[in-house]
Amino acid sequence: MVTGEKISVRTPLIYSQPLSDIAGRDVYLKLENTQPSGSFKLRGLSHLCKEKYAEGCTKLIGSSGGNAGLALAYAANKLGVPCQIFVPTYVVPRMLKKIQAYGAEVTIGGIDWQEANDQAMAELKKDPNFAIIPPFDHPSIWEGNSTMISEIKEDLKGRRPGCVAVSVGGGGLLMGVLTGLEREGWKDVPVLALETVGAECFNLSVKANKLVEITLTSIAKTLGARSVTPQLLEKYKDFNVISEVLPDKDAVHGCVRFADDHQMLVEPSCGVTMAAVYSKLLPSVLNKYGYDSSSGPLVLVICGGSDISQDILQNFINTFGMPCNDVE
Ligand SMILES: Cc1ncc(COP(=O)(O)O)c(C=O)c1O
Numbered sequence: 001m002v003t004g005e006k007i008s009v010r011t012p013l014i015y016s017q018p019l020s021d022i023a024g025r026d027v028y029l030k031l032e033n034t035q036p037s038g039s040f041k042l043r044g045l046s047h048l049c050k051e052k053y054a055e056g057c058t059k060l061i062g063s064s065g066g067n068a069g070l071a072l073a074y075a076a077n078k079l080g081v082p083c084q085i086f087v088p089t090y091v092v093p094r095m096l097k098k099i100q101a102y103g104a105e106v107t108i109g110g111i112d113w114q115e116a117n118d119q120a121m122a123e124l125k126k127d128p129n130f131a132i133i134p135p136f137d138h139p140s141i142w143e144g145n146s147t148m149i150s151e152i153k154e155d156l157k158g159r160r161p162g163c164v165a166v167s168v169g170g171g172g173l174l175m176g177v178l179t180g181l182e183r184e185g186w187k188d189v190p191v192l193a194l195e196t197v198g199a200e201c202f203n204l205s206v207k208a209n210k211l212v213e214i215t216l217t218s219i220a221k222t223l224g225a226r227s228v229t230p231q232l233l234e235k236y237k238d239f240n241v242i243s244e245v246l247p248d249k250d251a252v253h254g255c256v257r258f259a260d261d262h263q264m265l266v267e268p269s270c271g272v273t274m275a276a277v278y279s280k281l282l283p284s285v286l287n288k289y290g291y292d293s294s295s296g297p298l299v300l301v302i303c304g305g306s307d308i309s310q311d312i313l314q315n316f317i318n319t320f321g322m323p324c325n326d327v328e
Pocket residue numbers: 039041066067068135136167168169170171172173174222223225267269270303304305306
């Protein structure tokens with residue numbers, strides 16, 4: 001393919017009546033779950049893959065068995081570049097199958113991500129024309145992710161968001177959103193950064209004003225980076241970022257209610273973003289931090305995620321119950 005061709009797609013920004021009714025103001029959903037690989041990850045990773053392809057890279061290497069691995073496999077397939085992904089032994093077979101379906105070679109080994117990544121780095125050293133594609137920690141990934149904000153600006157046709165809500169894992173999505181807001185002259189738009197309890201490495205780092213490492217205990221596995229990208233801890237201070245943490249239960253209920261309201265399935269790492277509205281954190285948290293809560297629509301980034309199915313969601317419901325049981 002030609003390097004100028006798009007691999008990630010322009011996603012819809014839709015008005016949500018059910019969420020607007022709950023929030024008492026307009027809520028829009030940026031449907032990154034409709035990217036061909038199932039998550040926003042394709043924006044940033046395909047951007048970096050295309051740069052490496054243009055430099056003459058002969059193999060793309062990764063170490064994620066999750067949505068980043070899937071995005072990398074998809075992008076490499078579209079570019080026609082061989083791709084090898086190293087994943088730890090606990091990788092779930094359903095994700096393995098999805099990654100392999102795009103023609104990527106998957107090498108299973110190592111008890112955790114660190115060990116799998118060590119193998120990826122060893123492979124990288126074998127040839128100067130091989131390139132490593134990290135899951136979130138690279139400026140080109142942030143640049144690629146930032147394009148969603150330009151699309152939101154075009155689609156809102158002159159309206160300025162009252163808040164943009166996103167989930168945070170390693171912080172590649174949030175870095176992209178902040179980069180986009182700055183470029184579009186929306187630097188002062190409040191950003192609600194959401195994590196689940198047991199995956200809150202950003203929240204703890206903000207509170208400690210230094211990088212904090214965590215051990216993941218949340219079910220939102222794809223938010224489970226050990227720590228956020230260090231640049232985020234500097235960058236967020238120049239913006240109006242509010243960091244909040246919600247329990248796994250809210251994230252699961254966000255998925256269930258989103259499926260009921262909009263007939264789409266997403267991972268809890270995305271459900272936590274909708275939970276901000278369903279649990280009534282938004283818009284009230286804006287008041288708490290002194291922002292004008294009557295201004296502009298709320299924009300939720302529906303980051304997506306492919307490690308979800310009816311069965312998996314049912315298992316979560318078995319653990320956490322149905323949301324109707326505890327909605328007032
Ligand atoms: C569906 C989904 N949402 C959110 C995130 C968090 O993204 P980031 O690590 O860029 O903060 C991930 C990360 O893998 C993800 O897969």
